[in-house]
Amino acid sequence: xxxxxxxxxxxxxxxxxxxxLWGVLWAVYFILDGFDLGVGTLLPFLAKNxxxxxxxxxxxxxxxxxxxxxxxxxxxxxxxxxxxAYAQMFSGLYMALMLLLFTLIVRGVSFEFRSKVxxxxxxxxxxxxxxxxxxxxxxxxxxxxxxxxxxxxLDETGFSQAGLFGLLNPYGIAGGILFVTIFMMHGALWLCIxxxxxxxxxxxxxxxKLWPGVVVLTVLFLAYTAVAxxxxxxxxxxxxxFVILLLPVAGLVxxxxxxxxxxxxxxxxxxxxxxxxxxxxxxxxxxxxLIPSNPNPANSLTIMNSASSPLTLQxxxxxxxxxxxxxxxxxxxxxxxxxxxxxxxxxxx
Amino acid sequence: xDVLMLSRLQFAAATMFHFIFVPLTLGxxxxxxxxxxxxxxxxxxxxxxxxxxxxxxxLVNFALGVVTGITLEFQFGTNWSRYSAYVGDIFGSLxxxxxxxxxxxxxxxxxxxxxxxxxxxxKAHAITAWLVAGASNLSAVWILIANGxxxxxxxxxxxxxxxxxxxxxxxxxxxYAWLEFFHVIxxxxxxxxxxxxxxxxxxxLRKSNTEFFQKSFNLGISIALVFSVVTAVxxxxxxxxxxxxQPAKLAAMESHWETQRQAPMYLLVIPGEDGNxxxxxxxxxxxxxxxxxxxxxxxxxxxxxxxxDRPPVVLSFLSFRLMVGLGTLFPLLAAxxxxxxxxxxxxxxxxxxxxxxxxxxxxxxxxxxxxxxxxRQPWIVYGLMRTSDAxxxxxxxxxxxxxVLMTVLYALLGAxxxxxxxxxxxxxxxxxxxxxx
Numbered sequence: 001x002x003x004x005x006x007x008x009x010x011x012x013x014x015x016x017x018x019x020x021l022w023g024v025l026w027a028v029y030f031i032l033d034g035f036d037l038g039v040g041t042l043l044p045f046l047a048k049n050x051x052x053x054x055x056x057x058x059x060x061x062x063x064x065x066x067x068x069x070x071x072x073x074x075x076x077x078x079x080x081x082x083x084x085a086y087a088q089m090f091s092g093l094y095m096a097l098m099l100l101l102f103t104l105i106v107r108g109v110s111f112e113f114r115s116k117v118x119x120x121x122x123x124x125x126x127x128x129x130x131x132x133x134x135x136x137x138x139x140x141x142x143x144x145x146x147x148x149x150x151x152x153x154l155d156e157t158g159f160s161q162a163g164l165f166g167l168l169n170p171y172g173i174a175g176g177i178l179f180v181t182i183f184m185m186h187g188a189l190w191l192c193i194x195x196x197x198x199x200x201x202x203x204x205x206x207x208x209k210l211w212p213g214v215v216v217l218t219v220l221f222l223a224y225t226a227v228a229x230x231x232x233x234x235x236x237x238x239x240x241x242f243v244i245l246l247l248p249v250a251g252l253v254x255x256x257x258x259x260x261x262x263x264x265x266x267x268x269x270x271x272x273x274x275x276x277x278x279x280x281x282x283x284x285x286x287x288x289x290l291i292p293s294n295p296n297p298a299n300s301l302t303i304m305n306s307a308s309s310p311l312t313l314q315x316x317x318x319x320x321x322x323x324x325x326x327x328x329x330x331x332x333x334x335x336x337x338x339x340x341x342x343x344x345x346x347x348x349x
Numbered sequence: 350x351d352v353l354m355l356s357r358l359q360f361a362a363a364t365m366f367h368f369i370f371v372p373l374t375l376g377x378x379x380x381x382x383x384x385x386x387x388x389x390x391x392x393x394x395x396x397x398x399x400x401x402x403x404x405x406x407x408l409v410n411f412a413l414g415v416v417t418g419i420t421l422e423f424q425f426g427t428n429w430s431r432y433s434a435y436v437g438d439i440f441g442s443l444x445x446x447x448x449x450x451x452x453x454x455x456x457x458x459x460x461x462x463x464x465x466x467x468x469x470x471x472k473a474h475a476i477t478a479w480l481v482a483g484a485s486n487l488s489a490v491w492i493l494i495a496n497g498x499x500x501x502x503x504x505x506x507x508x509x510x511x512x513x514x515x516x517x518x519x520x521x522x523x524x525y526a527w528l529e530f531f532h533v534i535x536x537x538x539x540x541x542x543x544x545x546x547x548x549x550x551x552x553x554l555r556k557s558n559t560e561f562f563q564k565s566f567n568l569g570i571s572i573a574l575v576f577s578v579v580t581a582v583x584x585x586x587x588x589x590x591x592x593x594x595q596p597a598k599l600a601a602m603e604s605h606w607e608t609q610r611q612a613p614m615y616l617l618v619i620p621g622e623d624g625n626x627x628x629x630x631x632x633x634x635x636x637x638x639x640x641x642x643x644x645x646x647x648x649x650x651x652x653x654x655x656x657x658d659r660p661p662v663v664l665s666f667l668s669f670r671l672m673v674g675l676g677t678l679f680p681l682l683a684a685x686x687x688x689x690x691x692x693x694x695x696x697x698x699x700x701x702x703x704x705x706x707x708x709x710x711x712x713x714x715x716x717x718x719x720x721x722x723x724x725r726q727p728w729i730v731y732g733l734m735r736t737s738d739a740x741x742x743x744x745x746x747x748x749x750x751x752x753v754l755m756t757v758l759y760a761l762l763g764a765x766x767x768x769x770x771x772x773x774x775x776x777x778x779x780x781x782x783x784x785x786x
Contacts, residue, residue: 004509062464065415066457069448075422076445083437083511090426090433091741097427098751101420102758108416109762112409116769308438309513316442323449330454334461337468345467 003304014314015307018081021320022290023283025077027276029070030141031186034275035268036060036067038187040107040134041180043127046191046206052199053127054347059194061111062338066331068104078290080316084306085290092152092291093144096167100140107133138183139176143167146175149282150229151294154301171228178221182278185210186271189255192264196341204259207267211256218248218278230292231285241284247277353740355748356428359755363420364722365715366759370414370766372714375489375534376541377407378482380572385475397471399565400478402778403545406770408463413766415456417759422448428748432729432739436512439505439520440495447491455484490530497526499730500721501594512733525594528587529721535579536717539679540710542573543703546686548774550703553693558777566693570686577679584676585639592640595731596649598724601660602669603636604628605650612636612648620666660726668719675713682706 005011039060047053079086106129114126150171191203225231235241251274258267293299381400388396425433458480504519505512549566591599604620613631620626634644729736
């Protein structure tokens with residue numbers, strides 16, 4: 001791929017800013033949709049009766065839709081700021097993405113559908129669909145990002161096809177398992193915030209049990225990453241970057257401490273820190289590529305060869321600087337207003 | 350079938366399905382916000398009940414619209430990656446702006462609207478209804494600006510092997526896009542009007558909740574009347590614009606072959622893909638008038654457009670006829686209902702018929718989009734990039750597989766969604782508030 005810009009030009013710095021924003025958007029998406037996908041995955045493990053099920057579904061009910069838009073935004077920003085990378089990422093991961101979309105569709109409608117008919121078997125269908133279609137997106141996202149970390153076999157034109165079975169390689173699957181576990185942990189902490197009584201106690205026990213799993217998997221995944229990918233090469237050149245790893249480590253430690261102390265909001269926030277740190281670790285690792293090519297790194301899709309024109313990057317930056325703070329402000333208000341422990345009244349919805 | 354045809358079918362299926370739900374979202378969200386505002390202003394419980402009842406149906410519809418919209422954004426990457434690489438500099442940014450400026454707002458506040466009945470004051474709740482309605486329609490602005498670029502590309506230059514943005518202002522003031530917007534939005538309000546009218550008529554005939562459904566009927570029929578006229582007038586202006594921007598689409602939708610002055614419109618036509626169309630009963634000059642508001646104007650015929658640049662004629666012709674035919678029927682149906690709105694019990698046949706009218710605006714809107722998109726072929730971006738050059742280099746097997754999977758999934762969810770909406774509609778409003786999940 002030929003480069004579109006000179007290093008040090010205005011175009012280059014604009015593209016750099018967008019690379020950082022691109023990473024941030026994915027991190028925010030994982031943080032926000034992460035907990036509602038995790039809650040959905042936990043549904044069959046934590047719900048003992050209809051009241052529990054309603055509480056679990058309503059714990060994410062008002063938020064999941066707004067959360068999922070961060071995926072649209074992350075995808076949209078890839079499209080707008082790095083169109084060549086978008087084209088490659090989404091066509092190269094064709095099957096994984098299509099399956100991801102189908103599962104998100106089924107999950108989305110299950111929120112609306114399950115309540116509309118008073119029948120045990122009807123509700124059971126949508127509960128099963130909801131749990132399965134919360135688990136699968138977590139798994140598929142992990143598989144997709146595992147493969148991106150590892151590098152995708154691109155040719156000189158940039159376009160290639162990694163079929164679904166090509167994606168299901170050991171490292172990709174390891175990424176999938178890690179994502180699922182992280183999201184379940186994140187979701188369990190959310191349930192500690194929003195539920196009460198027996199269900200809350202169960203969620204708390206679940207979070208306590210999941211925590212060592214997250215720690216072990218994180219360590220194993222890092223070790224596997226060192227063997228299977230080039231992700232550490234930037235860190236080797238600039239060892240100072242290893243401080244980034246302090247973020248997920250601090251997140252993990254704080255998460256456990258606050259959970260033990262019963263400070264659930266803080267525990268959940270620590271989990272957010274852990275996810276953000278993990279995402280940042282990956283983004284710094286692949287820099288300056290968005291989609292590294294493996295085995296031939298020369299074909300990677302990078303900041304330099306896949307960015308939009310300077311004008312588009314400028315306009316998009318203006319739009320982002322105006323609207324992203326507004327979005328954050330009103331989403332914050334919504335969480336503040338609606339993310340209270342669920343009461344009897346809330347279960348009518 | 351090759352990957353191009355399969356991808357086209359997949360895109361058609363995804364957009365058509367998405368566009369069962371979106372127009373009702375656009376129109377009904379505004380009407381629900383009006384009902385809530387009426388409640389805040391008058392304190393009349395009926396308006397609150399109306400917002401809740403129509404809102405419950407709205408939520409099922411909304412869910413299906415949102416989830417199917419996600420597929421569309423990603424399909425540009427999965428199925429049309431060469432297109433995405435070629436025009437992403439412009440098209441991608443429009444989609445990203447749509448997500449940031451509108452979709453976030455819509456999706457965040459629908460949750461608040463749904464779960465906030467007891468947590469917000471009536472006034473604050475009405476504001477969330479307006480935020481949802483405003484954001485949905487703002488979303489349409491950006492999507493149609495993006496579509497407008499595909500119909501009439503402006504504000505770009507070819508550089509680095511792709512179309513790069515040079516004039517953002519030209520892109521967002523694209524006349525084609527705004528003509529689409531002012532056709533789609535009134536059509537969506539028309540649809541929402543007839544939707545409410547159809548369901549209200551069913552209840553009025555059965556004399557259940559008469560006051561509630563009479564009020565709903567009156568609102569629905571007024572909206573249907575006003576916007577069926579607006580849609581038709583704007584459609585004519587839109588047609589005028591086609592003669593400048595997309596003469597091939599205009600010629601195809603009229604099955605017009607010979608370039609000529611005083612171009613006639615034929616009352617009887619059997620369209621064909623070649624010069625084999627049968628035409629009879631000409632009205633001299635009418636086509637020229639429709640295209641240019643001038644009976645003497647010259648209208649370009651398909652024979653003067655190279656064969657490889659002609660859109661499919663039969664499909665364009667038929668979808669145009671279907672849209673216009675229905676578009677003529679709507680003002681008549683709405684006018685009759687509006688005039689007789691206070692003595693509807695004398696016209697049981699009208700009340701009986703109106704539920705069956707609900708699908709017609711959907712069909713008209715579908716036909717309109719078919720004309721818009723099929724009539725643009727063989728171009729994905731008019732005059733700039735051919736659809737055949739835009740498709741992803743993915744395997745036909747994979748696209749075929751996901752096409753089947755998607756069709757089955759959509760058909761199932763669509764059937765369940767529509768069944769639920771019918772069930773909720775027939776049940777009528779409840780005296781108590783609990784909306785069960």
